[in-house]
Amino acid sequence: MSLTKEALQHIEASHKTGTEAAEGHALIVGDNFKMVDMEKYQDHRRRFRGQFRTKGLKDFITYVSGQQADAPVFIDRDAMAACSYLDIGDKSLPGHCDHSATLNLPKTPEFSAYLDADGSTLDQEEMVELVEDWGHLLEFENSKGEPLERGKVIHAFRKVSLDDLTSIESDKQEHSSRVGVMNSVTVKNAERLPTVIYWKLTTYEGLSERTLAMRVSSKTKGGPSFGLRAIALDAAKEEIAAEFAKLVTDGLPESECLLGTFQP
Template sequence: MSLSKEALQLIVDQALVAAGKSLDTSTPTVLVPDSATVVDLERYQAHRNRFRGTYTTHSLADYTAYVVERSAPAARGFIDQDNMSCIVLFNLGTPDQPGHADDRAMLRLKASAAFAAVQAVCGQSLAQKTLSDWIEDWHQHLTATDENGASMSIAKAIAAVRTITVKASSESDHAVSETRASRSTMDQIEASSKETLPAWLDFKVIPFEGLGEQVIRLRVSVITSGSQPVLKLRWIGEEAQREDIAQEFKSVLQDKIGSNAVLSLGGFDPK
């Protein structure tokens, strides 16, 4: 009795499935036919094979409490200071006994409303009303100082911004000789206010939940190149202050997590 090609292939496949022949490779592999299917029976069990999942939050307090509660041997955390975030892998394992790295906790700090507001306004070209409204909205965070370093009330700072006027004047020089005549004109544009304009605004803010208060100094500038005055706020020492905030983030995390996870600066991709 002769067998068809399909029947012979089925017999070979069944033999391979039964034998499950292992191959001599660095990574464990086994020879199975294309028609074989691996079925994970975990979903049919009363419990999962192991605990795994990802916890995410914006709350530093809740995050550190969770990491301490889920304390595991060889847990590792990686801090991204640029994005003010952290990931802790509870089952990363060791080089000798690597884990699946799928039991993790992720924190991404969310800027407070006040910190988001000051970041949004810095460096922008602002009309008088826009800036005066912004100062009025956030007056509880602000103190104003004039060019001489004297304190001024926020009410006066708002009034000064609202009453800025631009004055333009021209000055001409004429020179005449036997052989030539020359003329030069210089235009002067000056911004002034009925009230003393603030030179600096100090913005007190807690940038992220769980961190300390920061004082952001804003330099007030008036630009008179257009028909209407434009104002800008420049964050003095922005890069250095952002670095200080990031360093504080790492210190607070380390203090609260303690020995429950080893923290490192940088990122990690558990492929």
């Protein structure tokens, strides 16, 4: 029995439609050989997958340790972040890396305020507001190393004023003469103002409390204002990053913790 061209095309199309692939997990359908994943039609997923994201150090450690997965943890000290691909597998049997846990440790509001103040110049009103807002964290020291009370510091910033002194120096000789004018602007009662402010704070959630110093300088151009500069901030950041890495490593003793990032 011979078959017509139309019959042969119908048989070919019927054969292509519904052909199993990927060990029965998918079907090839249609003339364009479209692959259809059958997982959503099954009672369960083929494997567990998902992305856990958190800002909590303890929550990250709890989740990763609870998976009982032999997966490395990658610690990014610069970003204060950590990540683990819990189904990464190994070189002989690599996983899909679609089950992950990610930690992004947030700065505390007080540390953000410290960083915002670093390198800034504040006028009297702004300086008073800074001390009033964060005064419960601050300690003050004058140029002699003596401690200053917060209330007196606020009063000193409010009452600060400038002395504008002009002096004329005259030097007359037989064949020449020289007249010099010197202008000096100084801050009145400067000893009442702090030269160093100490911030006692927690930099990131879950880390220990530390004290960060900030230099205060008076500026006289255009009216009284104050320049703020963090002292040894780079060294402090290194210590903070080291503490973060240690907390993750100590919290996950069964995991291999590596410094760096990994892109699957």
